[in-house]
Amino acid sequence: MSGAFAKLGALMLAAMLLVGMQRYTPGYAEITGPIPLKGDLGETLAGRGFTVRGDKVLLAETLRFMAYGREVERNTGGIFALVIARLEAQPASVTIGSAIWRSAQGARFVVSPRFQGAPRLLGTDRLEPGLPQRGVFIFEVSREAVAGATLLVAASRWPRLDTQAEIALPATLEAPAPVLDLSELAYE
Numbered sequence: 001m002s003g004a005f006a007k008l009g010a011l012m013l014a015a016m017l018l019v020g021m022q023r024y025t026p027g028y029a030e031i032t033g034p035i036p037l038k039g040d041l042g043e044t045l046a047g048r049g050f051t052v053r054g055d056k057v058l059l060a061e062t063l064r065f066m067a068y069g070r071e072v073e074r075n076t077g078g079i080f081a082l083v084i085a086r087l088e089a090q091p092a093s094v095t096i097g098s099a100i101w102r103s104a105q106g107a108r109f110v111v112s113p114r115f116q117g118a119p120r121l122l123g124t125d126r127l128e129p130g131l132p133q134r135g136v137f138i139f140e141v142s143r144e145a146v147a148g149a150t151l152l153v154a155a156s157r158w159p160r161l162d163t164q165a166e167i168a169l170p171a172t173l174e175a176p177a178p179v180l181d182l183s184e185l186a187y188e
Contacts, residue, residue, distance in 0.1 A: 032160050035161065039167055040167065041170060042055060050155060051087070054151055055086065057083055059081055059082070060177045061179070062080075063115075063181075064182065066119070079146065080139070081139045081145075082137070083101075085122060086134045088129070088130075088132040089128055094126070094155050095125075097123075097156040098153065098154040098155075098164075099123050099137045099152070101152075103149050104148030104149060107145055109139045109141045110139075112138050120134070123137065136182070150166050150168055150169060152165070
């Protein structure tokens, strides 16, 4: 009879161990997800194929720029969030495939596609080693998504087992400018 209790006890212990492993082992997406590279605004972060440094964050209600010989003005239902940054490829050529504004609540906003032809957009051109690019990422975000946000930059759109720069943006920013002209931005 004690042999039956021993087998039952071993079976229950094995079942508890399996339940514990299932509950506390990270999932596939977490195991193969991006490798976070965390830093603050003004700090250069070196990923596997690129370096990035976020220098300044600006907010605007309307953006104006020259594209293809004419003046273009864009409005949004929320607010434009601009991150002036510096990118450089290392050690080989690379294209930045992903730039995301992640709010403190976890909402994600990709770079706005409505600024084709605007000057100095980042993430559109191929980066070359030794030739840093300074420019701007432009996001359309809700007003609630501004405070405590993080800029995520990666070489691929869905980084798996690759570095993703996570730049913590300031918790408080200046009030949005009513109109901001992209040609008047100081990128240096």
